[in-house]
Amino acid sequence: MRALVYDGQLRLVGDYPRPVPPPEEALVRLKLAGICNTDLEIVRGYMGFRGVLGHEFVGVVEECADGSLVGQRVVGEINCYCGECPTCRAGAPTHCANRTTLGIWGRDGAFADYLSLPVANLHTVPEAVSDEAAVFVEPLAAALEILEQVQVKPTDRVVVLGDGKLGLLVAQVLGLTGCDLVVGGRHEEKLAILQRRGIDARLADELPTEKADVVVDCTGHPSGFAAARGWVKPRGTLALKSTFHGNVEVNLSTLVVDEITLIGSRCGPFAPALRLLERGLVDVESLISATYPLDEGLAAFEQAQEKGTLKVLLEMG
């Protein structure tokens, strides 16, 4: 099969071996996949991953022990867990110490004709959700993870920093709580996507000065932390969604004095993401900058790395 492989260099391979699913997994024929910032980071060396990239996808089940799934359109949770370690048994399988992660850690990903994933990871996609929307379930779930971790009250003042793909999803999800939300970004055309939905989205240097109960750093940059920290009220919460290589200098004593809560936030729940998309409560299609056939995967990566680009999709067709 065709596959976009990273082995120290990104290359399109024509005869990559098609996965052979073990009994508890399903073979999924891919339809559409999205390029995420994490993919760009991997190509820069993050996680030391080698193999087929890609973890945002929609596809159709082609082989599966459960015959009723064959032919179904599915999306899939990316963390594959053992189910037996203390972390799994404590109900946190996305943190399983023995996990593999689709296209990120120990498991080939979705930029290919086929992938294999445990049946337990798959979610069928309702008819009302298009392929172009379904491919956003994984990052939308990551945005929803914040609400799994932090109680955002309708009366809370909330600041989201970053108008990249994840920032735009986080802002839309948090905006549904009725909270007093303002989003700070750097790109007027990206902020306009939120403004069209009635969300107060501004260039970062035009943000109002009032501090917030909850701040979310979606900047993806080390410098985002200090900016985000500056918006947090005493006893407020700063949710961290950015991953990047290297450390950041933090004044821990001011976190103590102001009793700030920092909380790291990664993968989230798929079912509510599908519900929001089915009800049309989140606009994801405005986030698509371009769609490339898999055969032009290298060009797709090039565009994805250009400043101002939002989501670039790969179509397996």
Next chain:
Amino acid sequence: MRALVYDGQLRLVGDYPRPVPPPEEALVRLKLAGICNTDLEIVRGYMGFRGVLGHEFVGVVEECADGSLVGQRVVGEINCYCGECPTCRAGAPTHCANRTTLGIWGRDGAFADYLSLPVANLHTVPEAVSDEAAVFVEPLAAALEILEQVQVKPTDRVVVLGDGKLGLLVAQVLGLTGCDLVVGGRHEEKLAILQRRGIDARLADELPTEKADVVVDCTGHPSGFAAARGWVKPRGTLALKSTFHGNVEVNLSTLVVDEITLIGSRCGPFAPALRLLERGLVDVESLISATYPLDEGLAAFEQAQEKGTLKVLLEMG
């Protein structure tokens, strides 16, 4: 009156002006006061404070608009708030932006014959609580603050790092929850205070390898953060009690991947601290290393700075 003053240099002053309380404050004649690590940090330049040091005390009300308080033995919350700003109105007066803090910020402290504090800050001390115990109410309240912020479950595995004054109080308070607690420190004689109460307290390099749901850094050192971070399970909580000058390098991405919660923790509630002391559930008197008359305050500070010293008290007598 006599007062131990820091004005760039620590000195004992014999004729410091006695405070004249405004109508909403009380004049307290001091009996006993404790030297805290924060006092030692201030003498090294922390907070830029100038004035009478000291914020842990027990004394007797000598003048007060409310006559029923006169003659009562009291302890006092150290943050004096405006009551009118949004932070105060939101129920977080210890974070009032207009606050003064006894002996730390904008208000003379307790290493003197008299202090003045708002009546609202005072708590009368039950007869069963000795002066030597009451002087620990302020740091014991700071230990309890962790339980105001974090739900420590009886089934949680908890690690406390640091066997200084605050660490010993935090360990005792968390141990009362029934959690699976282990304390790591550097001083066998300090750890023995906990061991005598049935708490598993060990030299830091003899801690079991199992990670914890809740970790508390009471080391007081920048290096404590990395050590404490290493004990936190995915989705676990790291409570920060250490304040010190300067920044620490933090790998924020691993906080995101492991979805760790960091929470800064400062001053806490006095009423439950008094209840625990009244019921004899916390041993504070074993923490007293020495008691000096106020006149020997400089010698007291010298001893407080010596390695291995726990609480040094000043007696106004």
